[in-house]
Amino acid sequence: MPDRIVSGDSNLAKVVERQMRNWELARSQALAAGEAPTKEAEKGVFDFLTTANDVGGGGGDIGTMIGERLGWPVFDREILSAMAADDEVRTRLYRSMDERDLGWFEETMRSFIHGEFHKYDYFHRLSETLLFLARKSHAVFVGRAADLILPKDRGLRVKVVCPYEMRVANFARHTGVTTKEATKQIERIHGERAAFIARHFKIDILDPTRFDLLINVSRFTPEQAVELILLAMRDRGIAA
Numbered sequence: 190m191p192d193r194i195v196s197g198d199s200n201l202a203k204v205v206e207r208q209m210r211n212w213e214l215a216r217s218q219a220l221a222a223g224e225a226p227t228k229e230a231e232k233g234v235f236d237f238l239t240t241a242n243d244v245g246g247g248g249g250d251i252g253t254m255i256g257e258r259l260g261w262p263v264f265d266r267e268i269l270s271a272m273a274a275d276d277e278v279r280t281r282l283y284r285s286m287d288e289r290d291l292g293w294f295e296e297t298m299r300s301f302i303h304g305e306f307h308k309y310d311y312f313h314r315l316s317e318t319l320l321f322l323a324r325k326s327h328a329v330f331v332g333r334a335a336d337l338i339l340p341k342d343r344g345l346r347v348k349v350v351c352p353y354e355m356r357v358a359n360f361a362r363h364t365g366v367t368t369k370e371a372t373k374q375i376e377r378i379h380g381e382r383a384a385f386i387a388r389h390f391k392i393d394i395l396d397p398t399r400f401d402l403l404i405n406v407s408r409f410t411p412e413q414a415v416e417l418i419l420l421a422m423r424d425r426g427i428a429a
Contacts, residue, residue: 234323236427237344238418239336244375244382245356245363247406248349249331254415256329259428264322266332272322273314282321312389336399337390345422348400349414351407 238255242248249265256263264272272278319338322328330339336346351359361371383394397403402421404414422428 233340234320234343235325235327236425237323237327237335237339238329238422238427239339239344239346240329240331240349241336241347241400242332242349243356244378245358245360245371246349246351247359247411248347251347251349251404251406251411251414251418252329252331254411255418258415258419259327259329261327261329263329264331269315269318269330269333269335273311273318279314279317279321282318282325334386334390337386337392345402345418345425345427346400347402347404347418347421348397350403350405355407 238252238261240248240252240255252265253263255261315333316338319330319333319335322330323339323344330336336344357368357371357375360366360375361368364371364374366374379394386392386394392399402418404417406414409417419428
């Protein structure tokens, strides 16, 4: 079973450390064995899955289920933000890259920079972190605009949707707040996300064309949603 790299894990630091050591060990073994570059190294990143949802939609749970089925690490919104803010983690990721990795990374970042893009701001750090992680191994990324940051010619991008009332109920249940408070928080978070997407990508957060697949979880069980996603991934040649 993969490391579940999510914010709710009380041993989060240990899980991240274990994943870092796994990557570093794999790299040293490959160098010692004189292995040829993998197809992923030639193409840029490993295949990945991104899941997104409107606040309270449940995309994170489905992303975790996919990770468990495939044996891929799952990086949720909070851990991606935490890793992006941790200079030590990002430095270790950077140092674990070889010359071929660094050449690809620097070229990708240059092509990604826009006029308002400032080095070391949150968006820059987040983009670095996502690209580092996708260069390291297959993974599931939950939220944080991963679908817009990672290379568009790789991976599968999924959005989980459901009726507003269902999202409010989900949010209230998971956070322990009242329905009224859940509604207020959902609107606030949605506004913050919409502003982030509009500022950095110049698109409407509700634009469905950024995704490959939309699944309405009011009409499918989580297990059925997982099967639909796996079918799409197999069809794309992403998962066996």
